[in-house]
Amino acid sequence: MAEKRDYYEVLGVSKTATADEIKKAYRSLVKKYHPDVSTEPKDVAEAKFKEISEAYEVLSDPEKRSLYDQYGHAGVDGSFGAGVGGFGGFGRGSRPNAPRQGDSLRYDLEIDMLDVLNGKEVPITVKHTVSCPDCNGTGGKGGKTQQCPACNGQGQRQEMRRTMFGNTISVSECPRCNGSGKIPVDTCTRCNGRGRINKDSKVAINIPKGIEDGMRIRVGGAGDAGYNGGPAGDLYVVVHVKEHRNFERDGADLWMKCDVSYPKLVLGGSITISTIEGKSVEINIAPGTQVDSVLKVPGQGLPEMRHTTRGNLYVRLGVVIPKKTTAEEKELLMKLDANAGKKTTSKKKGLFK
Ligand SMILES: [Zn+2]
Numbered sequence: 001m002a003e004k005r006d007y008y009e010v011l012g013v014s015k016t017a018t019a020d021e022i023k024k025a026y027r028s029l030v031k032k033y034h035p036d037v038s039t040e041p042k043d044v045a046e047a048k049f050k051e052i053s054e055a056y057e058v059l060s061d062p063e064k065r066s067l068y069d070q071y072g073h074a075g076v077d078g079s080f081g082a083g084v085g086g087f088g089g090f091g092r093g094s095r096p097n098a099p100r101q102g103d104s105l106r107y108d109l110e111i112d113m114l115d116v117l118n119g120k121e122v123p124i125t126v127k128h129t130v131s132c133p134d135c136n137g138t139g140g141k142g143g144k145t146q147q148c149p150a151c152n153g154q155g156q157r158q159e160m161r162r163t164m165f166g167n168t169i170s171v172s173e174c175p176r177c178n179g180s181g182k183i184p185v186d187t188c189t190r191c192n193g194r195g196r197i198n199k200d201s202k203v204a205i206n207i208p209k210g211i212e213d214g215m216r217i218r219v220g221g222a223g224d225a226g227y228n229g230g231p232a233g234d235l236y237v238v239v240h241v242k243e244h245r246n247f248e249r250d251g252a253d254l255w256m257k258c259d260v261s262y263p264k265l266v267l268g269g270s271i272t273i274s275t276i277e278g279k280s281v282e283i284n285i286a287p288g289t290q291v292d293s294v295l296k297v298p299g300q301g302l303p304e305m306r307h308t309t310r311g312n313l314y315v316r317l318g319v320v321i322p323k324k325t326t327a328e329e330k331e332l333l334m335k336l337d338a339n340a341g342k343k344t345t346s347k348k349k350g351l352f353k
């Protein structure tokens, strides 16, 4: 069971942060995770947004902040009450033996730029836990259970604690039955009473065309087994797009470099480039084209996500400088340089006029 994260950690500020710093951190996180604007999957954004709001509510209130600094979450939990559990998911603490969703898992998947172009179905193997089929997730042989004697089937343990507000009762999960209120009559031998077993499952991941590096694909229910009969967690596949030898990516656009001879830049002509699909495309170079000019090949970029359109391919022109020259070439180049030199000088004179 995941512990509640530290509020300072949630907002990414230090324990000594000023009210202003806290407000700033909160605002920038809201921009990123508000469910209406976030690029994260909806349920992740919602959970994150809830966590951020809760942290801000406490840390922005000097009184609550000081209680939190002294007593941690226990000092301020009362201020949220049922509201926290009501935000979807299952409330923790109030009903420990209630069904609870299993943990979510992360899987890092590397794909090629061509997979971004064409989309792909990638089979992966997920190492996760599933409900033990022998005992139906109960941990008891044949699925037979009895009431937990440690908590009389309540699933929780109550403890008195002394705080500055007087005695408070803290409720925690019964360690004997893990909050389920039931223990097996005989331990299931397949799962050793855990109620869950490790399993390698094959899952087919659908890579949509145009996916961006770092995007996550959610596979509902492919995470770890749930608790007390709750649903399984989700699997988040984080997609990493490998760099391409010839192309650099900018969203749906692609960029490439192409070196052209000096005479071609001066006199104009055409070059043939190869697109990401390996298609040859002839592009024209106008006379007097400068080094570093960018030519556009429309529609030869990557697909735009959730659209049928494609980005463009941009070709940045460089110049080929030969390392060796023949005597004839040398003579021509020197003649050229003599002429070019005159032009440069006259231009400079103009500049300093
Ligand atoms: Zn079992």
Ligand SMILES: [Zn+2]
Residues within 6 Å of the ligand: 148, 149, 150, 151, 152, 153, 154, 155, 156, 174, 175, 176, 177, 178, 179, 180, 181, 182
């Ligand atoms: Zn118990």
